[in-house]
Amino acid sequence: MTDVLVLNFTYEALNITSFQRAVKLIFSGKAEMVHGRTTILSSPTFEMRLPSIIRMLYYIKRPMQKVALTKKNVLLRDDYMCQYCGLTGERLMTVDHVVPRSKGGPSTWENLVCSCMRCNNRKNNRSPEHANMHLRRKPKAPKYIPWIRIKRNTLPDEWHKFLFLYNVSIEERIE
Ligand SMILES: [Zn+2]
Known part of the structure; x- marks a missing residue:
């Protein structure tokens, strides 16, 4: 590294x-x-x-660079954590339209969340209210690019004290 x-x-x-x-x-x-x-x-x-x-x-x-709206970036924003049940794990995650596409839900940061396959199947073509499945946090567009590269598993120890503060500010923006 x-x-x-x-x-x-x-x-x-x-x-x-x-x-x-x-x-x-x-x-x-x-x-x-x-x-x-x-x-x-x-x-x-x-x-x-x-x-x-x-x-x-x-x-x-x-610079206030916009973060590209991609499946990978939605998963990164949500820390690869299912926003319905809290399960984590990179391989198991999909991107779910909170308001389903079939009901006119747009593909936007505010309407896309990380969801495990099980929750995605269970929710099917329903809104979270109809499926009685609640989001753990309100999805928002991330503001900056750098944090996306920081959310990796293997960071040198000496980076943590700088990234700790940094991630806190990011989390505040996402909440
Ligand atoms: Zn789930």
Whole structure:
């Protein structure tokens, strides 16, 4: 794993980049190393630890990129958790139209949720009220792109203290 977490000047998680790009940012004076890995990168002219976390030395205004509405991104937004029964697991999940397509339900962030196959079959072509199945949280469009790449299983330990805060703010937006 050689991905590098990029923090903004304010220590807020910004995105994830390759170590090559991170090294370039450090050498051009645009970023500093916050946490290095044990692996040493060396060449005849320099030696440094493989970066794990870097911080930008100036403030980056985060662009308000829209997150593409795809099946995968709906599942990521919902943490691969069935929004009806709470079951989790990447392979078992489908995307459910809360108001069914057959009843005019649109394909929008607000009308699509992660659902396990069992709940999806059980709900069939009914609204949650008719099926007596309740959503665990109100589905909303996510605002930023970076968190999507952060919701992965294997994160280096040193990333957690930065992503903890970050994920909390994301969860607040989703609720
Ligand atoms: Zn379910």
